[in-house]
Amino acid sequence: MFQTYDDTANPALGAERAKRLRDELKRRGLDGFLIPRSDEHQGEYVPPHAERLRWLTGFSGSAGLAIVLLDKAAIFIDGRYTLQVRTQTDIAVFEPKHLVEEPPVRWIEDNLPKGAKLAYDPWLHTIDAVARYKAAAEKAGGTLVPVESNPLDAVWSDQPPPPAAAIKPHALKYAGEPASEKLKRVSASLEGADAAMLTMPDSIAWAFNIRGGDVGHTPLPLSFALIHADGHAELFIDERKVDDEARAHLGNVVSVRPREDMAAALDELGANKKTVLVDPATCASWINDRLLAAGAKVKRGVDPCELPKACKNTAEIDGTRAAHLRDGRALTRFLAWLGTTAPKGGIDEITASKKLEAFRADTGELKDLSFDTISGAGPNGAIVHYRVTQGTNQPLQPGELFLVDSGAQYLDGTTDVTRTVAIGKPDAEQRDRFTRVLKGHIGIATARFPDGTSGSQLDALARMSLWKAGLDYDHGTGHGVGSYLSVHEGPQRISKLGSVPLKPGMIISNEPGYYKTGAYGIRIENLLVVTPAALVEGGERPMLGFETLTLAPIDLNCVEKSLLTVEEIEWLNAYHARVREALTPNLDAETATWLKDATRTI
Incomplete structure (x- = not known):
């Protein structure tokens, strides 16, 4: 299942489908229903028959919840999807609410009528979630009631069957x-x-x-x-x-x-x-x-x-190294093609995304993408979880930045990498912001920390240079990654809320960013594996650190060298030397020549 670029969301269907659901609720003597974006397993990716939230509202994001009462409804999304929900959903039917700032429990407390029965499908909500909704319903003077069969399924006439893929x-x-x-x-x-x-x-x-x-x-x-x-x-x-x-x-x-x-x-x-x-x-x-x-x-x-599962063994780490070497060559072929082709014009987000997928397919080892490629030109790059469709597709234009966040599934490993490249010559502000993001990336990559350190304790290293300029980003700095499994894996993460200690063998992303709404987005992402760090002379405690797994050049045209310290310049040059040495074998001559310049010493 590779990427498609159609967007079947039709906001105009929302009112009619909400009416059908309300009619079914009335028939059952219910006053409301919770519709999460989840299946029985509570995972990030769900099969087509479980895309109930999307069918009802049109919203296709990876996290969300709708609450439908007999006289009103709301849809709850996080900060990644505040723009997307308004284009995919009839907001006159489903009022958009921020999942964190205006949580569902508060909405239930404020809107559920006294004596009302708010229903839920007990297969689609966790134990913790049900406890929260139950307390909110009771505070409003109503009750939370489980259903034996899902009322939305009863009105979804062309619901696909459950999947039955061979294991x-x-x-x-x-x-x-x-x-x-x-x-x-x-x-x-x-x-x-x-x-x-x-x-x-x-x-x-x-x-x-x-x-x-x-x-x-x-x-x-x-x-x-x-x-x-x-x-x-x-x-x-x-x-x-x-x-x-x-x-x-x-x-x-x-x-x-x-x-x-x-x-x-x-x-x-x-x-x-x-x-x-x-x-x-x-x-x-x-x-x-x-x-x-x-x-x-x-x-x-x-x-x-x-x-x-999170603490990978030697075979899994060796496998992911091999996967990143293979993937790095494919990504470098793409970046070389992009660097020579995009400035001439005629390239759009979908063309670029398909080209990158083709380079990965050329390896002969690609099983699937690890997520839908985020291919964002100019303003679309500022939408953190942007997904290009035929309707949103934009050309890559000179003077703009292009953000491409992509990954692949191979039998020996899962990859996830983001590069931001300038189409033509970047301006001074773009170089400044890019370099501040790069400084944060290097801060994480070079971190040394004692056993027991959590991701929240490292997160500020990625943000410090942005903070000094009065800037920040709203997503986490890093998420765990599986071994030919989920590209988003717990329990490890680097974020303001990352409370789990990092352990050797954990694979985690390093992806600080900056986003200027309506203008451009910047993110630089490599995957890292936690390893024992070399002993420090005179040190008193053993330390952990990171090995960078991802092998792909970082756009030097976007780097403002004067903002980097000597140590940061040394890291960037050493990383690029490693990328060049690892990837040049088996590259065609034209790509190898491009890579030599792209990884030049600064």
Whole structure:
């Protein structure tokens, strides 16, 4: 599933679809309904049949929630989507609200009528979320009620069927550890629980060394699993996804059961008074309710696969290095083509995006993009999570900056890289802002820190130069990245809220930016892996640091050298020397010549 550029959002459909939903709510004796942008697994990417929020409102962003009452409705989005929601949604029907500044719970408290029944689908909300909505509904004098079947599905006449993509074993040379050993580690970490409920497909993919194809851009096998304290595991999955090869692989470590068997398995745990670990931040409320009703004891805790999955082993790190070398050559071919072609005119955002995808496909190893490419020319680059469509497509014009944030899925690793390049000659302000972003990027790349340091403690290093100029950016500085899995992986992140200590083997992005609304956007992103740092002479504590994985030139035409320190110049020159040495072999002569100039010493 590679990128498409159509945007089927039609704001004009919102009023009619909202009416159909309201008619169904009235028929059921309900006064409102919550529509999240999620499926039963609470992941970032959802299959077409679960795109309920998009069908109802037209909004296609990766995070959001709508609340429909009988006389009013609102849609909640975060800061990435404040512009997008107004172009895709009928705001006369769905009033836009900021997810953080004007949260849904406050809206419920202010707008739910006394005595009203606000409904929700317990498969589509986490335990924590339901608790918040329940408290808000009660504060308003109403009640929050679960539904057995989703009323929106009842009026979505052409809803696609659930996906049934085949699962594939993930080879040991990529995984680096047999599934049986992973299950032993997870079982040993349950600390008093008799079993752990896994609801996140990336955890299941990691634990059982399998990959799937149920959603775009991430090789997920949509399924649920139980890992028992004795090491036994059960996988609940649509059996159409399991062929003989997958069954043989799984048969050594896990019992494969139909998805429909899960309710009975939870009931059995309850009947035997077992203690089950669930993650309240990701587990569907339905599962928690079923366990409690059956008599099980629910122990709340973090998904036990999350941290070990994040700390990559040697095979996974070697694999991601190979993936970045391959990806870096493809990206460099693109940047060379762009540098020679774009100034002549005739290139637009879609053309550029397709060309980059073609260079990656030329490797013969590309499985998918890791997300829809952000290809933003001029003002569109200032939209942090911009997604180009036929309707928004803009030409790359001289004097503008072009921001391209892209990534790929390979069997040996997942990539994510952003480069900002000048089309023609950048002006003084653009060079100033670019260089301040670069200084922040170098600040993270060269950081040294003791064990136990969290991402929030490093975040200011990326922002300091911007802060000195009265500037900032509103997104996080870095997110975790999986190994042929999700391009956005927890628990690690570098942000003002990043509270999880960074550990060796964690892969994380380094992507400070700056965005001038209506003018341009700048972001410089490499992926890093946390490593033990070299001992410092006279130092008293061992330190951690980062190895930069991404290999691609940074546009020197945008650099204002006078703003850089000697140490920053040395880092940039050393990075470019490494890029040149690593990528030049196997590049065509024309691209190699371009790369030599693009990575020149300054």
